[in-house]
Amino acid sequence: MKAEADKSVKSDKSVTGVRGFTRVRAAGASLLAMGLAAGLAGCAPSTSSGGGGQDDKSGTVRVWLFREVGNEPKEKVVDKVADRFEEQHDGVEVDVQYIPIDSRAEKIKGAFNDPASAPDVIEYGNTDTAGYVADGGLADISDEFGSWGAARALDPTAKKSVTVEGKQYGLPLFVGVRALYYRTDVFEELGLEPPRTLDELAATAKRIRAAHEDMYGIAVGGAYTYGAMPFIWAHGGELAREKGGSFTSALDAAPAKKGIRAYTSLFGDDNCPAGKCAKMGGNETVEVFAGGKAGMAIGGDFNRQAMENGKVEGEYGVVPLPGVEKGDIAPAFAGGNNIGVLKSTEHRTLAVRLAEQLAGKRTQEQLFEAMGFLPTFSDTRRQVAEREPFVKPFVRTLDAGTEFVPASPAWGTIDSSLILPEMFQRIVSGKDDVAGAAAAAAEKMDEAFAE
Amino acid sequence: MSAPASPPTSADAHAPVPGHRFRRRIRKPWRLAAECAAVLIALLVAFPLYWMVLSAFKPAGEIRSDRPVPWTLTPTLDSFRRVFAQQEFGRYFLNSLLVAGAVVLASALIAFLAATAVTRFRFRLRTTLLVLFLAAQMVPVEALTIPLFFLMRDVGALNSLLSLILPHLAFSLPFAIWMLRGFVKAVPEALEEQAFIDGASRTRFLWQILFPLVFPGLVATSVFSFISTWNDFLFAKSFIISATENSTLPMALLVFFDTETPDWGGVMAASTVMTLPVLVFFVCVHRRLVSGLGGAVK
Amino acid sequence: MSVATGGAKSRPRRTPGPADAGGPPRARPARPGRPTGGARRGGWTPWLYLAPALVVLAGLLVYPVYQLGLISVLDYTQAQVSGGEPTSFQGLGNYAELLGDPQFWNVLLATVVFAAACVLGTMTVGCALAVLLTRVRALPRLLLMLAALGAWATPAITGSTVWVFLFDPDFGPVNRVLGLGDFAWTYGRLSAFALVFFEVVWCSFPLVMVTTYAGIRAVPTEVVEAATLDGASVWRTWRSVLAPLLRPILIVVTIQSVIWDFKVFTQIYVMTGGGGIAKQNLVLNVYAYQKAFASSQYSLGSAIGVVMLLILLSVTLLYLKLLRRNGEEI
Incomplete structure (x- = not known):
C-alpha cells in the first residue's frame, strides 16, 4: 500500500530567502484506512529538499573541516588557501568552521536537513561517501573532476573512495593506511627478522609470546575491522562483490574464509588470549603496543604520536604488512578524508574551485608537513617519503595497491551494526566456527545491501 | 535509647544544625561507625573521579601504562593546555x-x-x-x-x-x-x-x-x-x-x-x-x- | 503547628479520596478561596498553574511523540528527509520487521533483567546512603555528598571510559589491588554486565541519595524523634516511618530509574565496545542505535521507540496500579 505523495511547494522566505521547501504530505485516505487519527496528513513529518541549483559568483563560501586534536597547524594551512582564494576572486569571502570529528554524523545530517545552515564545502570520512550520496547530500562533480588537472596523479583507490556508481562526489584530501609496527629491541633480543609472509608473522608472534609471557606476540583485536581486512584481501578474498550496481557479500567464499581463519588463529593463549583481545579495536591494539605489552601491532601512519608518547619510543620499526607469498604486501585499507561539495550549495562553481584548491597538490603537501596527513597523489607522496623516512613503509603499502570498502550506502549500516566484529568475536570466543560465523555475517551483509 | 547522660563532649551537640535533636539520640559509637563508613564510601565513590583528574595531569604515555599507579611523578598541564587552546x-x-x-x-x-x-x-x-x-x-x-x-x-x-x-x-x-x-x-x-x-x-x-x-x-x-x-x-x-x-x-x-x-x-x-x-x-x-x-x- | 506527629504510623492527615483520574472527581461544595482542606476542585486555578508546563510539554514532547508514531508507519530515511525522495506509507512493516527479529526478543529480555537489577541496586544504595547521611556530622556528610555529586556530574561517556580503564586487565589498577591477575571483565557475559551495573549504580545512586535525603529533611523532626524514642532500629524507622512518608518521592525516583535504566546506552556502548563480545551485552537502546539511528533509518528507529514507549508506559501504569491497590494515593 503506497500513499500518493502530494508535493506542495511552500516558500519560506524568512529562513531561506529564495529557497523553497517541499513538504511531503502523505495522502490521508490510506492512513485513515489504517485507523489512524484524522488530520494526520496535515502534520506529516517534515522534510526538506535540497534547494541549490543556483550558482552565485560572489558572496560567502562556507567550509566545514574536521577539528583535529592540535588543530592550529591545519588552520594555518587552510587560512593560506582561503586568503589566496579570496585574492583570486573578487567579492568572495571564505568562512571556515571546524567541527569535532565525533559530532560529524549529526552535524552533516543537520546540514542536509536544513540547507539554510549548510556549508558549501565539507570534509568527510571516505567511508561515508556512499551513504551521503544516498542521503542526497553531496553534489555530483564528475564533470569538474574529469577536467581537474591534478586528478591524473591520484592513486586509483583514492579515486575509488570518491566514486559511487561511476560518478565522482568529492576530491580525496588525504589517505590513512596501516602497516606492521614491531619492537626492534625485542626482535634483536630474540634474533628475529620482520616477517615476510603472514605465516611467518604468526610464527614470529608465537615466538615472542613464548619468550615473554607478559607480552602479546602481535596485538590483534576482535573489533579491529581495518586490521583484519588485509588478511582477507591477502588471501584473495573480498568483502563484497558488485554486479550491476548491487552488492552481495563475499565473506563466505573460500578465499575470504582463509583470510578470516588466518586472522582469528592469532587469538589464543600462544599469542593474544581471546579473553583480552576479542574486545580490542584498532586503538586498543595500538595502546597495548605503545604501552610495551606487544611485540607487534597493526597501526596507522596516524598512530605515530601514540608510539612516541608511549614506552616504545625509539624502539619500534615499521614494515608493510606482508602478504601470503614472500615479497607480497597485504593490500591495506585506504582510509582518509575527502573534500566534497554540498548539493544545496548556491555557489557551485566557487565551491568546486575552492575544493580543488583545498585538495590540491600544494595544500596536501603543506598538510603533510603540518599534520602528517599522507597525500593522495602518488608523486607528491613519493616526494614527501624521501624527506620523512617514517612514512616510507606506509607509502610502499599504498603503492603496492590498496583496497576500499564496498561503495554502497549499506556500508554505513554494516559498519555501525558491527557485523564484522561480531563475526570475528564469535570465532575467537569459540561460539562458532569460521564457516558458520562467515555465513551468518554474509547473510546479515546481504540483508543490509538489500535495503 | 536515650540521650547521653553525661554532658555532651562532641561539638555536634552544640552545633546549631536543624535536626540535631534527632541525631543527638543516636549512641556515639554508632555515629562514629556511621561516619567512618560514610568517609570510606566517599573515598570509594570518588576514586574514579580521582583517576580522571589524575589522568588529566599524567603525561600522555603514562595514562595507559602497565604500571597503573595512583600518582604521577611528572605532572603536566599539557592536557589542560590542549583543552583551553x-x-x-x-x-x-x-x-x-x-x-x-x-x-x-x-x-x-x-x-x-x-x-x-x-x-x-x-x-x-x-x-x-x-x-x-x-x-x-x-x-x-x-x-x-x-x-x-x-x-x-x-x-x-x-x-x-x-x-x-x-x-x-x-x-x-x-x-x-x-x-x-x-x-x-x-x-x-x-x-x-x-x-x-x-x-x-x-x-x-x-x-x-x-x-x-x-x-x-x-x-x-x-x-x-x-x-x-x-x-x-x-x-x-x-x-x-x-x-x-x-x-x-x-x-x-x-x-x-x-x-x-x-x-x-x-x-x-x-x-x-x-x-x-x-x-x-x-x-x-x-x-x-x-x-x-x-x-x-x- | 505540629501536624504530622500523630502520623508516624498512619499516613499524614489527608482526606482519602479516589485518585482515579478517569472517574468523576469528588464533588465538594467548594467555597472559592476558602477551601476546607484536602484536595479540592479549583475551577480554573489548577489549569492556570499548569498552563506554562502544558504549553512547553505539548509543543516539545507531545508533538514529537506524535510525529514518532507517524514516522514509524512511513518509509522515512535520510533520503526522504533531505534528499527529496517521496515518502511512502509502510503500514506496520517496520513493526513486523522488528517483532519478527529473534534478536530483538533476546535483547529485550536482557534489557529487562539488566534494568531491573540496576533499578534495585540504585534504589538500595541511594536510600541506604541517604539514611546514613542523616546520621553523620557535617564534614563526613559533605564529603560523601561531594563524591556522589562528582560521580553524578561526570559526563557518562567519560565515566564509562574511566571505569573501563580502572578494570582493564593490562593497564588497570583494580585487578592488581583485588589480586585478579589479568581477568578480563568484559569477556564473559555476566562479568561484563556486572561491570556496567557497577558503573550505572555509581553514576545514578547520587540522584536517589540526594532527593531522598532532601525528602527526609522535609519530614518534621518530631516524627522521626517519636520513632527513635520508641527505640525503633534504623531499619524499622525507615520501614515504618520514613518510607511511607517519602513514598511520593520514592515513587518518582523509581519510575525515573526504570525509564533511564531501561534506556541505558552510553555505558553499554562505551564499556562493552558497542554491545559486548559477539553482541552478548546488547540492550534495547544500543540495538536501536545500531539497527536504525546510526544508519538514519528513522522509521525503524521510531518503531523501536514506540515499542519502548508502550513497554515503559505499561510498566509505569502497572506499578502505579499496584501502589493504588495497596491504598497509596497517586
Whole structure:
C-alpha cells in the first residue's frame, strides 16, 4: 500500500530567502484506512529538499573541516588557501568552521536537513561517501573532476573512495593506511627478522609470546575491522562483490574464509588470549603496543604520536604488512578524508574551485608537513617519503595497491551494526566456527545491501 | 535509647544544625561507625573521579601504562593546555552556563506551579496528565531529534541557544514536576487552611509560604536539571549546526574522542573542567538542601 | 503547628479520596478561596498553574511523540528527509520487521533483567546512603555528598571510559589491588554486565541519595524523634516511618530509574565496545542505535521507540496500579 505523495511547494522566505521547501504530505485516505487519527496528513513529518541549483559568483563560501586534536597547524594551512582564494576572486569571502570529528554524523545530517545552515564545502570520512550520496547530500562533480588537472596523479583507490556508481562526489584530501609496527629491541633480543609472509608473522608472534609471557606476540583485536581486512584481501578474498550496481557479500567464499581463519588463529593463549583481545579495536591494539605489552601491532601512519608518547619510543620499526607469498604486501585499507561539495550549495562553481584548491597538490603537501596527513597523489607522496623516512613503509603499502570498502550506502549500516566484529568475536570466543560465523555475517551483509 | 547522660563532649551537640535533636539520640559509637563508613564510601565513590583528574595531569604515555599507579611523578598541564587552546573555549563555557541556568530557573518555576496544581487540586485527567508527562522520556532521544529538529527549524530557533534551552526544559520538567509533587504533598494542608484563615491570598500563600517550604525539593530537582543540561551531547551536536559560536562545552570535549586516535589526556582534562562547575554549583546550593525544612514545619 | 506527629504510623492527615483520574472527581461544595482542606476542585486555578508546563510539554514532547508514531508507519530515511525522495506509507512493516527479529526478543529480555537489577541496586544504595547521611556530622556528610555529586556530574561517556580503564586487565589498577591477575571483565557475559551495573549504580545512586535525603529533611523532626524514642532500629524507622512518608518521592525516583535504566546506552556502548563480545551485552537502546539511528533509518528507529514507549508506559501504569491497590494515593 503506497500513499500518493502530494508535493506542495511552500516558500519560506524568512529562513531561506529564495529557497523553497517541499513538504511531503502523505495522502490521508490510506492512513485513515489504517485507523489512524484524522488530520494526520496535515502534520506529516517534515522534510526538506535540497534547494541549490543556483550558482552565485560572489558572496560567502562556507567550509566545514574536521577539528583535529592540535588543530592550529591545519588552520594555518587552510587560512593560506582561503586568503589566496579570496585574492583570486573578487567579492568572495571564505568562512571556515571546524567541527569535532565525533559530532560529524549529526552535524552533516543537520546540514542536509536544513540547507539554510549548510556549508558549501565539507570534509568527510571516505567511508561515508556512499551513504551521503544516498542521503542526497553531496553534489555530483564528475564533470569538474574529469577536467581537474591534478586528478591524473591520484592513486586509483583514492579515486575509488570518491566514486559511487561511476560518478565522482568529492576530491580525496588525504589517505590513512596501516602497516606492521614491531619492537626492534625485542626482535634483536630474540634474533628475529620482520616477517615476510603472514605465516611467518604468526610464527614470529608465537615466538615472542613464548619468550615473554607478559607480552602479546602481535596485538590483534576482535573489533579491529581495518586490521583484519588485509588478511582477507591477502588471501584473495573480498568483502563484497558488485554486479550491476548491487552488492552481495563475499565473506563466505573460500578465499575470504582463509583470510578470516588466518586472522582469528592469532587469538589464543600462544599469542593474544581471546579473553583480552576479542574486545580490542584498532586503538586498543595500538595502546597495548605503545604501552610495551606487544611485540607487534597493526597501526596507522596516524598512530605515530601514540608510539612516541608511549614506552616504545625509539624502539619500534615499521614494515608493510606482508602478504601470503614472500615479497607480497597485504593490500591495506585506504582510509582518509575527502573534500566534497554540498548539493544545496548556491555557489557551485566557487565551491568546486575552492575544493580543488583545498585538495590540491600544494595544500596536501603543506598538510603533510603540518599534520602528517599522507597525500593522495602518488608523486607528491613519493616526494614527501624521501624527506620523512617514517612514512616510507606506509607509502610502499599504498603503492603496492590498496583496497576500499564496498561503495554502497549499506556500508554505513554494516559498519555501525558491527557485523564484522561480531563475526570475528564469535570465532575467537569459540561460539562458532569460521564457516558458520562467515555465513551468518554474509547473510546479515546481504540483508543490509538489500535495503 | 536515650540521650547521653553525661554532658555532651562532641561539638555536634552544640552545633546549631536543624535536626540535631534527632541525631543527638543516636549512641556515639554508632555515629562514629556511621561516619567512618560514610568517609570510606566517599573515598570509594570518588576514586574514579580521582583517576580522571589524575589522568588529566599524567603525561600522555603514562595514562595507559602497565604500571597503573595512583600518582604521577611528572605532572603536566599539557592536557589542560590542549583543552583551553581550543578556539572560543570561554565562549562555549558561557553558553553552557547560560543554557543550564535558564533551564534550571525556568523549570523550577514552571514545575513548582504545575506540581502545586496536581497536588492541591483534584481535577479530571490529573493522573493521566502526570503519566503523559513522562511518555517522551520513554523513547530513545535519538528518535525525537528529527521531529525536534524540524520543530526548531520551523520556529526559527535552530542554531541559537534557544534550541538547546527549550528541549532541555521540556525534558527536565516531567521529573521536576513529579519530584516537587512529593514535596508539596509533604506540606500539611492544615498549614494552607491556617494561611487562608489568617487572610493570606492564594498567590501570597503560593510564593511566600509554600515556595520556601519546598525549597529542598527545588534544590534537588535543580541539581538534576543542571547536570542533565550541562552534560548533554546529543542536542548540542544536532541543533547547533552552523553557528559554532553557539556551541556548548561538550563540543569541546568531543574533539578529543576520535575512534582511531583518541586523546585520553584531553578527554580527562576536558571532563575535569566540565565537572568542576557542577560541584561549585552544588556547593552553592547544598546549604539549602541540608538546612532544608528540618524543623521548619512547626 | 505540629501536624504530622500523630502520623508516624498512619499516613499524614489527608482526606482519602479516589485518585482515579478517569472517574468523576469528588464533588465538594467548594467555597472559592476558602477551601476546607484536602484536595479540592479549583475551577480554573489548577489549569492556570499548569498552563506554562502544558504549553512547553505539548509543543516539545507531545508533538514529537506524535510525529514518532507517524514516522514509524512511513518509509522515512535520510533520503526522504533531505534528499527529496517521496515518502511512502509502510503500514506496520517496520513493526513486523522488528517483532519478527529473534534478536530483538533476546535483547529485550536482557534489557529487562539488566534494568531491573540496576533499578534495585540504585534504589538500595541511594536510600541506604541517604539514611546514613542523616546520621553523620557535617564534614563526613559533605564529603560523601561531594563524591556522589562528582560521580553524578561526570559526563557518562567519560565515566564509562574511566571505569573501563580502572578494570582493564593490562593497564588497570583494580585487578592488581583485588589480586585478579589479568581477568578480563568484559569477556564473559555476566562479568561484563556486572561491570556496567557497577558503573550505572555509581553514576545514578547520587540522584536517589540526594532527593531522598532532601525528602527526609522535609519530614518534621518530631516524627522521626517519636520513632527513635520508641527505640525503633534504623531499619524499622525507615520501614515504618520514613518510607511511607517519602513514598511520593520514592515513587518518582523509581519510575525515573526504570525509564533511564531501561534506556541505558552510553555505558553499554562505551564499556562493552558497542554491545559486548559477539553482541552478548546488547540492550534495547544500543540495538536501536545500531539497527536504525546510526544508519538514519528513522522509521525503524521510531518503531523501536514506540515499542519502548508502550513497554515503559505499561510498566509505569502497572506499578502505579499496584501502589493504588495497596491504598497509596497517586
